[in-house]
Amino acid sequence: MNKRILSICGLLLLVLAVLAVAWPETAAAQVSKLQDLINKTPVGTGPGQIDPKAPPGFMGIPGAPSPWWFWGILWGVWVGWIFSTVGAFGGIMAGVGHITVFGLADYGKTFKNTNPALNKLLTDSIRTSNQYLVGLSAFISSITYYRLGRLVMPLGLALALGGIAGAYLIPVLTAGKITLSAYIGYFGLIVLVIGCFLFYETTPKGQERKKKAKEAAKAFEESVKKKARGEETAGPEFTGVRVQKWSFTKIRFTFFGVEFSFNPLWPFIGGFVISAISAFIGVGGGFLYVPFLTSVTNLPMYIVAGTSALAVLVSMITSIFTYMFVMGTPIDFIFIGAELIGIAIGSLVGPVTSKYIPDIWLKRLFVVLAIYVGVGYTTKGFLGYSVFPGM
Numbered sequence: 001m002n003k004r005i006l007s008i009c010g011l012l013l014l015v016l017a018v019l020a021v022a023w024p025e026t027a028a029a030q031v032s033k034l035q036d037l038i039n040k041t042p043v044g045t046g047p048g049q050i051d052p053k054a055p056p057g058f059m060g061i062p063g064a065p066s067p068w069w070f071w072g073i074l075w076g077v078w079v080g081w082i083f084s085t086v087g088a089f090g091g092i093m094a095g096v097g098h099i100t101v102f103g104l105a106d107y108g109k110t111f112k113n114t115n116p117a118l119n120k121l122l123t124d125s126i127r128t129s130n131q132y133l134v135g136l137s138a139f140i141s142s143i144t145y146y147r148l149g150r151l152v153m154p155l156g157l158a159l160a161l162g163g164i165a166g167a168y169l170i171p172v173l174t175a176g177k178i179t180l181s182a183y184i185g186y187f188g189l190i191v192l193v194i195g196c197f198l199f200y201e202t203t204p205k206g207q208e209r210k211k212k213a214k215e216a217a218k219a220f221e222e223s224v225k226k227k228a229r230g231e232e233t234a235g236p237e238f239t240g241v242r243v244q245k246w247s248f249t250k251i252r253f254t255f256f257g258v259e260f261s262f263n264p265l266w267p268f269i270g271g272f273v274i275s276a277i278s279a280f281i282g283v284g285g286g287f288l289y290v291p292f293l294t295s296v297t298n299l300p301m302y303i304v305a306g307t308s309a310l311a312v313l314v315s316m317i318t319s320i321f322t323y324m325f326v327m328g329t330p331i332d333f334i335f336i337g338a339e340l341i342g343i344a345i346g347s348l349v350g351p352v353t354s355k356y357i358p359d360i361w362l363k364r365l366f367v368v369l370a371i372y373v374g375v376g377y378t379t380k381g382f383l384g385y386s387v388f389p390g391m
Contacts, residue, residue: 030324034060038061040115048115059332065102065103069334069335069338071101075097078346079094080344080350081346081347082369083138083347084309084348085305085362086304086305086363091130091282092191092287095187095283098126116179119180120180121330123180123183125332128324130284131316131320132316135312136347140344145351146306148240151241155293155297160311162271164318166277175323181381185380187283188380198366242255267292270292274292275315278319285312287366289304306351
């Protein structure tokens with residue numbers, strides 16, 4: 001297993017080296033592309049116009065929103081914590097920050113008629129910025145959960161490999177073609193559908209076929225309680241994920257003595273579909289990986305977060321590379337850098353605190369956030385206003 005981990009880390013380092021070599025030329029092209037769109041925008045101080053004398057804001061655009069870096073750090077802490085706690089919702093919360101909290105979407109929507117190309121470029125920039133935040137959180141969370149014995153490596157890799165194609169194709173097909181209004185509407189609609197599905201999963205009827213997951217979650221919770229009381233826990237077979245078989249046709253593992261098995265073909269296919277959807281709305285896909293892992297593979301939430309994080313990490317690297325290096329999407333590294341500081345903090349805290357939250361409440365937290373954001377953004381994108389405050 002350790003050799004596999006080293007191989008994966010080596011591959012990631014190779015990808016980063018290639019990006020570093022290609023970056024100077026790509027950055028110059030991005031700056032030129034953005035400046036060309038700024039020059040084509042009507043000059044003025046009204047909506048959909050740019051005042052060259054105004055102070056530079058987001059991405060250096062004169063008059064654009066200029067959020068204080070400290071708020072970026074605080075929001076990053078929240079995003080990192082929620083993603084590393086439930087294995088999802090990091091990208092959605094990153095999107096809420098960029099779309100609503102920091103006002104980037106409302107600003108970008110003003111260019112819908114005066115400069116549609118700039119409107120769509122800002123959409124792509126928000127999508128890519130979301131993924132930077134989730135990518136770092138996924139990287140930290142994957143390492144942390146693996147150390148804690150709460151990451152199913154073969155399952156995460158099966159999802160990730162399937163996700164590479166989807167994470168590449170969608171940016172190529174949609175970059176520069178989606179308006180901010182449409183993006184917000186689809187963002188909300190997808191989140192709402194998943195939230196409603198997970199709400200069903202928390203009902204008595206939805207819980208009926210979760211026997212194994214509940215058994216494993218209960219064993220894990222009892223272990224945490226015993227450790228807190230200073231009591232001895234069970235033997236090594238009850239200390240976390242232990243892979244028993246790893247092949248192209250079957251993967252079998254145990255978690256706190258409860259056995260699970262699956263055919264890796266299904267998570268491979270699921271990874272492709274999930275990464276395609278998540279790349280479209282600019283999120284990590286954890287909010288789709290989580291219901292897939294809890295409903296299709298019937299895993300307890302305690303190992304879903306780490307497994308989801310690994311799949312998200314590979315998907316984010318692929319999608320970010322495609323948006324920036326293939327499609328030429330620029331982002332604001334100064335502000336995103338501040339958010340990434342918060343991401344690192346929240347992502348280290350999440351895995352530690354999640355073990356003290358009951359499995360069912362992790363799902364309920366997910367459901368509440370999904371329904372609130374889903375309804376809010378669906379109505380805002382398709383109706384022009386949100387039925388919920390703060391959206």
